[in-house]
Amino acid sequence: MDIKKVFDEESIQDIGPSRIKVVYQRFGDPTLPPVLMIMGGGAQMIAWPEGFCTELASHGLHPIRFDNRDTGLSTHFTDAPTPNFSAVQSGDFSTVTYTLSDMAADAVGLMDALGFDSVHLVGASMGGMIAQTMAIEYPERVRSLTSMMSTTGDRSVGQPEICC
Numbered sequence: 001m002d003i004k005k006v007f008d009e010e011s012i013q014d015i016g017p018s019r020i021k022v023v024y025q026r027f028g029d030p031t032l033p034p035v036l037m038i039m040g041g042g043a044q045m046i047a048w049p050e051g052f053c054t055e056l057a058s059h060g061l062h063p064i065r066f067d068n069r070d071t072g073l074s075t076h077f078t079d080a081p082t083p084n085f086s087a088v089q090s091g092d093f094s095t096v097t098y099t100l101s102d103m104a105a106d107a108v109g110l111m112d113a114l115g116f117d118s119v120h121l122v123g124a125s126m127g128g129m130i131a132q133t134m135a136i137e138y139p140e141r142v143r144s145l146t147s148m149m150s151t152t153g154d155r156s157v158g159q160p161e162i163c164c
Contacts, residue, residue, distance in 0.1 A: 009073065016109025018102060020075035024066035024110065028057025033143070034116050037065040038107060040125025040149075044072035047124075064114070068127070069098070069106055100126075104133040108141060122146045129153065 011023045025045060035056060039047045045065040053063045067074040080097040087095055107130060111119055120143045123131030128150025135142045151157070 011073065012110065012113045015113060016102075016105045016107075018069070018075075018098070018106065020069050020106060022066055022069075022075075022106065022110050022113075023073035024064055025053075027053040027063045027065075028061065030062055032057075032060055032062040034111075034114075034119040035061045035063045036107060036111065036116075036119040036121055037063055038121065038123040038127035038130050039065070039068065039071075040123075040127045041068075042071060043125070043127075046072075061120070064110075064119075066107075066110060068103060068130070100129055100133045101137060103130045104137055107131075107134055108138055111141060117141070118143045120144045120146075122148070123150060124148045125150055 009023055009025055011021055013019075013021050015022045023045070037045075037048050037053075039045055045067050048063075048065045053065060056063045070076050077097055081095065083097070084092075084095040087093075093099065111117075118141050121131040121134060123129070123146070125148075128147035129152075131145055131147055132150070132152065135145045
């Protein structure tokens with residue numbers, strides 16, 4: 001199969017409980033095992049290199065990369081208030097427009113729209129946190145989880161060690 005045939009960006013309206021538009025790209029044969037690739041905060045889907053996606057596709061997988069809400073060509077919440085980051089770091093999320101759970105629901109909504117009962121999840125940075133949230137809140141939808149350059153959010157774990 002010519003992998004290039006599935007590179008065109010596609011979009012779906014009314015995804016998930018928030019009814020947002022999600023723009024995505026698929027690579028390879030859609031009958032092969034799906035790999036949903038979630039990029040980190042503020043990074044567009046194209047931060048997953050095309051060569052990486054085609055390499056996964058050439059190894060019998062069906063990668064799907066997408067723009068999270070407020071990123072790239074997916075829905076932007078332009079009227080949302082700016083969160084109080086000091087409050088958020090203290091555990092007060094009252095100023096936050098949406099959460100990791102909302103973004104996990106977006107990804108599950110995309111899976112539903114594409115007809116996938118379960119996927120392999122790959123998340124980078126905040127995308128790893130979204131993927132972890134999906135694995136916790138929707139375990140039956142996750143075949144495997146790869147969380148890269150990410151954290152659980154617990155400040156007592158995953159800290160770099162200073163040496164020398």
